[in-house]
Amino acid sequence: MKDIKDHTDIPGWGMDADPENEPTYPMKNYTGDDHNRINYERSEQQPPTVEILVSTERPAITRVFGTSAPPSGLSGMIRRYAFKHSEDRYRHWIPLILADRINTIEGLIDDVTKGHIPNVAKERGWRMELEHNAKGFLGKTLLCSLTATAVAVYLLNKKK
Amino acid sequence: MLAMNYRGPYRIRAEQRPMPEILHPEDAIVRVTRTCICGSDLHLYHGMVPDTRVGMTFGHEFTGVVEEVGPMVQNLKVGDHVLVPFNIACGKCNFCKQGLYGNCHESNPMATAVGGIFGYSHTAGGFDGGQAEYVRVPYADVGPTVIPPEMDPDDAVLLTDVVPTGYQAAEMAGIKPGDTVVIFGAGPIGIMAARCAWFFGPSRVIIIDHVDYRLEFAQRYAKCEAYNFKSLGDPVVFLKKTTDWYGADVCIDCVGCEAEGNTLQTLSGRITLMQAGSAIALQWAINSVKKGGIVSVVGVYGPPFNLAPIGNILNKGITLRANQASVKRLLPKLIEHVQAGRLDPKGLITHRIPLEEVSDAYRMFSSKLDECIKTVLIPSAKA
Numbered sequence A: 001m002k003d004i005k006d007h008t009d010i011p012g013w014g015m016d017a018d019p020e021n022e023p024t025y026p027m028k029n030y031t032g033d034d035h036n037r038i039n040y041e042r043s044e045q046q047p048p049t050v051e052i053l054v055s056t057e058r059p060a061i062t063r064v065f066g067t068s069a070p071p072s073g074l075s076g077m078i079r080r081y082a083f084k085h086s087e088d089r090y091r092h093w094i095p096l097i098l099a100d101r102i103n104t105i106e107g108l109i110d111d112v113t114k115g116h117i118p119n120v121a122k123e124r125g126w127r128m129e130l131e132h133n134a135k136g137f138l139g140k141t142l143l144c145s146l147t148a149t150a151v152a153v154y155l156l157n158k159k160k
Numbered sequence B: 001m002l003a004m005n006y007r008g009p010y011r012i013r014a015e016q017r018p019m020p021e022i023l024h025p026e027d028a029i030v031r032v033t034r035t036c037i038c039g040s041d042l043h044l045y046h047g048m049v050p051d052t053r054v055g056m057t058f059g060h061e062f063t064g065v066v067e068e069v070g071p072m073v074q075n076l077k078v079g080d081h082v083l084v085p086f087n088i089a090c091g092k093c094n095f096c097k098q099g100l101y102g103n104c105h106e107s108n109p110m111a112t113a114v115g116g117i118f119g120y121s122h123t124a125g126g127f128d129g130g131q132a133e134y135v136r137v138p139y140a141d142v143g144p145t146v147i148p149p150e151m152d153p154d155d156a157v158l159l160t161d162v163v164p165t166g167y168q169a170a171e172m173a174g175i176k177p178g179d180t181v182v183i184f185g186a187g188p189i190g191i192m193a194a195r196c197a198w199f200f201g202p203s204r205v206i207i208i209d210h211v212d213y214r215l216e217f218a219q220r221y222a223k224c225e226a227y228n229f230k231s232l233g234d235p236v237v238f239l240k241k242t243t244d245w246y247g248a249d250v251c252i253d254c255v256g257c258e259a260e261g262n263t264l265q266t267l268s269g270r271i272t273l274m275q276a277g278s279a280i281a282l283q284w285a286i287n288s289v290k291k292g293g294i295v296s297v298v299g300v301y302g303p304p305f306n307l308a309p310i311g312n313i314l315n316k317g318i319t320l321r322a323n324q325a326s327v328k329r330l331l332p333k334l335i336e337h338v339q340a341g342r343l344d345p346k347g348l349i350t351h352r353i354p355l356e357e358v359s360d361a362y363r364m365f366s367s368k369l370d371e372c373i374k375t376v377l378i379p380s381a382k383a
Helices: A074-083 A090-113 A124-160 B039-045 B155-156 B162-172 B188-200 B213-223 B233-243 B263-271 B278-289 B308-318 B326-339 B355-367
Strands: B002-008 B011-016 B026-039 B062-069 B081-084 B134-137 B181-184 B204-209 B225-228 B246-251 B289-297 B317-321 B349-354 B375-378
Touching: A074 A090, A090 B002, A090 B278, A124 B355, B002 B355, B011 B181, B011 B355, B026 B155, B026 B355, B039 B355, B062 B134, B062 B155, B162 B188, B162 B289, B162 B326, B181 B188, B181 B278, B188 B204, B188 B213, B188 B246, B204 B213, B204 B233, B225 B246, B233 B278, B246 B278, B263 B278, B278 B289, B278 B308, B289 B308, B349 B355, B355 B375
Parallel strands: B181 B204, B181 B246, B204 B225, B246 B289, B289 B317, B349 B375
Antiparallel strands: B002 B011, B026 B062, B026 B134, B026 B375, B062 B081
16 A cells, blocks of 8 residues: 555656755754654643643643733633634634733732732832923823813713 | 732832742742843733733843752753743754744743743743742753853843844844845844844845934944934835835844834724734835845734735735744854954943832833833842
């Protein structure tokens, strides 16, 4: 029976191949290992001590991974949903962006419940702005305040 | 230990956090001696990168002293002062074996498109980064490199990302002697790409940005021509004109997803997030390069998509090359360039700020205050 990978009976098979033509060089030192796919020596597996969400485009978890900020709360639920879909899908990325925004609010709630009132001005580095760009910063702040006030007034009037 | 803590877009703080631990036999714990804020960190800071979770520590450019090693680490010992490449690479997968350390297949379970990167969201593996007093370094035998004793630590910290990324941007561009090279973005990477481009023998290196102090710095540091696109009218037409109406031989995008310069791209990409940031720098690169030219991309673009003129890539026969820098592959050559005095990475550093003031440091870099080019954060942990 003919080997499925044997194409030598096809006229001209491989005759124009040029191993020197490697557009990815020098970034990539082509060795042919790509054709071994995912068969390579691996390190030991890092034990999963926290919940790790894994891309559906992988057969399994990687040998090492970060354990920072495991999924939790509502944002975690949304992230778990996102990871049911491949990296190719908008339903993977859009929920992740939404989860990030919800996670910010969760972070605020978490701070307050732990008795920590966040110093937003310090966290946002406003001191730097005032020191080096006072005029521009105050102008921008005034503009934002006026816009927010105008929107609030409009919405209140609309209710009436 | 003291570490940077992300609390949401534009909100970060330095606070006490648990010490990192050895979680894998090939891990090391490194006490950070220097760490930088990268332009890429600003994409996280601005909330542009999906799966950036509250409570994470950023930072992928750092040097430090090895404090502890896992049982299988052989190339490092406690007390070694190392520079740590931003890529987390296993050294064993087929990508690492072929020098693509930025594309390791065993360091990021959350996404296949990108390998693990220190402190760069869960899309890049969920690893806490180096803007802290201590950091866990996985695959410690592969990436971390002992800093040569005579090397200035400020030079070393820039060899973890800025210099390799700038160099690879130029390398990927396939610059030939006599070429005209156009670089979009005069941040640290763009400036370094401009400086490194000269290693390949071009006749002209042009850098495009919209911040005058950065352009002046680039002109001085990288010995290149510098233009503010806000004073050019249409930058693409200007670049065609200045290249005899032919187009640049090579264009390099060192901006990524937060480029300014186009209202539609800003509105759709940076304000409403209808696309993954503004891709105007990439558009200009594609449209400014000659037919059959090369566009090299090291600017960060996130998922899911960007509006870029793919049709022109086809019609003009452009070769597009892009990647995260493979730091480990480039280090020997770059260390040699630095030691021979051909490169002066530390010349990029304009600010040195204690880690405690990380919020101010980010704001300064993000808002381009005080003529900031590159900031080094200094943690205060003692051995």
